[in-house]
Amino acid sequence: MTGIPEIRVLFDEEAIAVRVDAIAKAISQDNPHDLLVVAVLKGSFIFAADLARALHRAGSAPEMEFLHLSSYGRGTVSSGEVKVLRDIESDVTGRDVILVDDILESGRTLRFASDMIAKRGAKSVRVAALLDKPGHRMADIQSDYTGFECPDKFVVGYGMDMGHAWRQLPFIGYVPQEGDA
Ligand code: IMP
Ligand code: MG
Numbered sequence: 001m002t003g004i005p006e007i008r009v010l011f012d013e014e015a016i017a018v019r020v021d022a023i024a025k026a027i028s029q030d031n032p033h034d035l036l037v038v039a040v041l042k043g044s045f046i047f048a049a050d051l052a053r054a055l056h057r058a059g060s061a062p063e064m065e066f067l068h069l070s071s072y073g074r075g076t077v078s079s080g081e082v083k084v085l086r087d088i089e090s091d092v093t094g095r096d097v098i099l100v101d102d103i104l105e106s107g108r109t110l111r112f113a114s115d116m117i118a119k120r121g122a123k124s125v126r127v128a129a130l131l132d133k134p135g136h137r138m139a140d141i142q143s144d145y146t147g148f149e150c151p152d153k154f155v156v157g158y159g160m161d162m163g164h165a166w167r168q169l170p171f172i173g174y175v176p177q178e179g180d181a
Pocket of ligand 1: 043071101102103104105106107108109110153154155156160161162
């Protein structure tokens with residue numbers, strides 16, 4: 001087994017589980033109509049899987065969909081351009097839709113996805129973002145259900161990657177830079 005000493009824990013498994021349960025309860029209490037949960041791939045895949053099960057425990061019966069968008073390529077800086085790599089298959093007409101994503105940063109990805117789903121006739125489109133990095137917002141969009149406010153670091157784990165690595169980590173961590181405590 002290879003060690004991962006360079007990754008520091010930011011939010012551990014227990015802290016994540018508490019927030020995922022709280023988000024599921026908040027969603028269920030809003031009593032969504034014909035709920036469709038859309039995981040924005042790839043980064044949200046673990047969050048979406050845990051959220052689906054937490055929604056079940058909270059008494060909701062969501063259908064799950066998968067929207068693969070790309071805006072970053074292999075780098076760590078957004079190109080600003082959003083492409084649909086794989087669209088959802090379900091009809092969203094008249095449904096309450098929740099877009100699930102790992103990080104809301106510039107907001108371009110989720111603004112694009114939200115507009116696309118709204119145009120197809122969804123009753124509502126809301127956002128559940130595991131992490132909110134509010135300092136970098138370029139598009140007009142907020143998270144309706146948020147896991148954590150994220151410090152201004154490049155984070156990995158729990159589905160999130162750096163150059164395709166580290167998605168498998170069960171916690172959210174970051175690679176310390178010079179000057180980090
Ligand atoms: P934006 O809100 O359109 O800028 O895009 C946010 C997306 O960029 C997220 O869904 C992630 O896929 C990616 N991203 C932004 N910050 C990070 C980070 O710190 N680690 C890993 N991916 C990130
Ligand atoms: Mg993403």
